[in-house]
Amino acid sequence: MAEKSFVYETLLRFLDGYFIHGDREAVLQMSAEDIYCIGVQGEAPAFNREEFDRLLRRHIAESSSAAVYEVNGYREKKISPGNWVCYSEIETYMDIDGEKLNLSWWGMTLGIQQVREEYKISLIHLSEMKNWAKRGEALRKLYPDGENPFIESLYRHLEESSRDSLTGLYNRQTGENLICQALDNGGEYIFLLMDIDNFKAVNDVYGHLKGDIMLKYVADKIRKSFRDTDVIFRLGGDEFVVFIYPCKNRQAIEKKLEKIMEDYDRNIQEEFPHISSALSWGGVFSEKKRTFTELYQRADKIMYQVKRRGGKGYLIEED
Known part of the structure; x- marks a missing residue:
């Protein structure tokens, strides 16, 4: 991208905190109170910050501190006032004596929500990409037509989260x-x-x-x-x-x-x-x-x- 957006910068800060620094507190600070996280290695979804914290504690403890990540196929879209969604493919690897040892390849979707002067992560969806020959296909499936059922449900979730449930006005x-x-x-x-x-x-x-x-x-x-x-x-x-x-x-x-x-x-x-x-x-x-x-x-x-x-x-x- 010619110019990095605040949405992209939020993604990088999240990945740095998780993969590079293993900084659970920094990741939690970026998370909305009602963060929804699904798709983490088959575990039950997290529906709030407390449940997300339990996932973080376990996974940061199990992750390699030497892991490096790359962001590929990044796309973002504003879906309602104060709400954005971004998709990217995250490759993690270790550099061992100049050799690149691949650890994992994930499709990651983040929901970003503006809360006053800050940008919080309101949703995380991870999907492990087992077929490495198909790198980039997930992006084409999810964007740009927006017809993918998960992305449509994500749009609805973020739009509904900005509305008063009784009147349909903004909350x-x-x-x-x-x-x-x-x-x-x-x-x-x-x-x-x-x-x-x-x-x-x-x-x-x-x-x-x-x-x-x-x-x-x-x-x-x-x-x-x-x-x-x-x-x-x-x-x-x-x-x-x-x-x-x-x-x-x-x-x-x-x-x-x-x-x-x-x-x-x-x-x-x-x-x-x-x-x-x-x-x-x-x-x-x-x-x-x-x-x-x-x-x-x-x-x-x-x-x-x-x-x-x-x-x-x-x-x-x-x-």
């Missing part, structure tokens, strides 16, 4: 990462925090199943109201975040909020007539670089000004 981790990326680029934005007023009454009167239906309705209404490039995610419970970037027209955003609230009021009257509920929004219109926590805390204070006035409204402060 908090992915949403925060995307907002941090946008803030690094600079420019005007609006950060919105929304909360459903009296949501507890929905669960108390109509049951949690109906409460879930309401959350999905709100999520769908927000998603359809904003651009695909805007960041929309469920923060947790009945709180949602919308990050509009770039944003030049505050008035246009306010009109969208008014329409969302009108539609929500109509839905409440039709589907939940025995309760009173509305939407409260707090927002920041700015071009200043802040952390996600700073934006959230400020938007939260603004939103509660709306709630203290009875809810059912929005307030966007500019600085």
Whole structure:
């Protein structure tokens, strides 16, 4: 490759830690909390960092400290915001008096996930290539058409890991990462925090199943109201975040909020007539670089000004 990407550099750091240095702690530091590792010499898969650590302890202890590796047939692909997959063939060998003694040949697929400012390994799949005459064939099977069943399942796994299971919006981790990326680029934005007023009454009167239906309705209404490039995610419970970037027209955003609230009021009257509920929004219109926590805390204070006035409204402060 003419220029090494951060995905490729992550692969090399992983291989260095594993094969060259036998540094279990360094490898674990690179691993996501929910790392999924499959295909390691027929052993049971690891579904989290603790289980992956047990595999590492055993395999690093059994590996030769004199092993050297080569990376062949490297390819990478971005499959969703903050998620990448890379494939390569890893040959390990020992150099004995100038003679190359082959130890193993693996097809390795890594899933790489951005977690704030870091890149973590979220998935490892290994397949031993027993027929050395077929070196390179695994790459052609897996790429570029993407029709290989394993790669398709990998895409789904990484995409699903970035989503909230109930609403299909981004989850908090992915949403925060995307907002941090946008803030690094600079420019005007609006950060919105929304909360459903009296949501507890929905669960108390109509049951949690109906409460879930309401959350999905709100999520769908927000998603359809904003651009695909805007960041929309469920923060947790009945709180949602919308990050509009770039944003030049505050008035246009306010009109969208008014329409969302009108539609929500109509839905409440039709589907939940025995309760009173509305939407409260707090927002920041700015071009200043802040952390996600700073934006959230400020938007939260603004939103509660709306709630203290009875809810059912929005307030966007500019600085």
